Amino acid sequence: MIRQRSRHRLLDRVFRILFPAFLLLLLNGCTSVGYYGQLASGQWRLLQAREPIDRVIADPTRDSGLRTHLAQAREARAFASKHLHLPDNQSYRLYADIGRPFVVWNVFATPEFSLAPLTHCFPIAGCVAYRGYYSQGAARGEAALQRLRGMDVSIAGIEAYSTLGWFDDPILSSMLHWGDERLATLIFHELAHQRVYVKDDTEFNESFATFVEQEGTRQWRAHRGLAPDNGNRLRQRDQFIQLILDTRQRLETLYAQPLPTEQMRQRKAEEFERLRADYAHLRDSQWAGDKRYDAWIYAPLNNARILPFGLYDQWVPAFGALFKREGEDWLAFYSAVEKLGRLPTVERKAALKALASTN
Template identity: 60%
Template sequence: MPIARLHLLRRLSAPLLALLLGGCSTLDYYAHLGQGQWQLLQARQPVARLLADPATEPQLVRRLTLAQQARDFASSQLDLPDNRSYRLYADLGRPFVVWNLFATPEFSLEPELHCFPIAGCVAYRGYYQLGRARGGAALLRQQGLDTHIGGVEAYSTLGWFDDPLLNTMLRWNDQRLVAVIFHELAHQQYYLAGDTAFNESFATFVEREGLRQWHASRGEAQADDGERQRQRQQFVDLVLASRERLQRLYASELDAAAMRAAKQAEFERLRRDYRALRQREWGGNGRFDAWIESPLNNAKLLPFGLYDQWVPAFAALFAQHAGDWAAFYRAVAALGRLPQAERRAALDRLQAGG
């Protein structure tokens, strides 16, 4: 993703089949999703055919070859599903596969939810056309809601369709391309309807551990992006702290005018804190400038924290099962069968090393 977007926004998309099977608010929206998914399926080509075609551009051949090596590794070494997903390729001719529209009330950080039979409730609506997403956002703003649109470069249909590699995914470097194949296949391995933080933390752990094993198997040193990761975490922490202050504000007894002014003051504080951090610790590196300087509202803060919240818990669970992927996946599924409160308590214990 462009630096301004944070990588967690670029992949935050529910399985589209779930949307297709779910009740949509309008027939037009339903038809739009159906047409978009159908066009994507029609654009797929077997990777093997492209690799055998001498007319295929050498750079595309290199990236697709790498993707197939990662795809083989995912099933043979990480025990991820062995199917035709990511053995196909589709060039959609656009920078994002879908655009997700997030919305919240003016004085709340609770998302407007959209619930579907397979995916459960998700905090956004997906659109295959940016213009439609913008139109939907305009209608929601007329209702007094905060809105935000984020471009998405990859999503999983949980194995209901053979998900292709997309031209949007090839914008990433080699390490990110391999990582996202592992991440999206993890969603096919296990998905818990209605618990985004659980699903994304699980898939993020599989991505990271899978990438570590991938590099080890090839005798490669994993790319040292520790400084970038540190900066990203510091930025996420800033946003999460701002979100907590907003939660307290919205729970207060201020009238609407005072609360509105305090809300804007909090966003200005977030900008000031970011600028100070950038100068104090990053040497002026402005990798998140575009995000922070563009309009801020509640909806724009929604995705933060979803991908990392339970990663240490899943790492502990993996260690408990001595790195046995099959046993780990069974344990994940057992966690998913627990009632929500018990599942949260079990994750807390794992997170704490218990």
């Protein structure tokens, strides 16, 4: 315990000393001190809030439900390293109560008649299709500015993120409301980012982490002697995502046409209404009226709202095929993924397409 605390203090000290200089290197004409300042202060507060999970579990004065939840998470964390061969470090062996439902809010923006995201580039993570804010108010402010510029905008609350091993990432209070199995999947997903991460390729990184979380969860259930998931929720999720991907494809075709602005705007609105109608038919004809996606589908829709779909699972079938090709051996699989990641972008995508076609 003392050793862990000493390490955390050392990391915090390094962060405090080096980050101001690092911040100056980050700044350029396209960024602002205010934006990076909130990133620095938000990460700093998160680091300060960490405490060892073992200490929380052993403290009888802490909430019993929290202690039980963290005890389950501790088992999942040990499984991740021992059986899934994910990084064996202090990440997710710490806990931080952040006092809010999400750790960050991501702002997505696209032009009114395009699905090309407004991207933002960072030295560590590379280029991503959003800007993250530790304050919901700040995210709303950024969204308002983008709307004034004529952009389609969406804000998404995020429960967890990975610092890619730069810091010991904690289990956050924002991760706890989904239940023990969902918490385990989040741990598997975020640790996967530490295992393999390719700069400037969100689709690759998120699809890889999503495959690890899905296969890892299947193995985690088997390890605990639980029956396999019947797949209904995952099947419904896949069907829902496919509806959105089909809508994206139709919108891309629409936006390529030389139509007047008002006609384009009307056709765009019709596509979103078609999406809602297709969803309602699927829900009522195949899901027995299950309304789990109603809140999302009947909220205002625009390009930015559907932008994240496909980023997180586009190449999951390809990684599934690669896992089978490597004999379902995790270490061999990670080695093969790393080789893919070193390929030039065009070759990497071609290899993934070839893998997906064999699944």
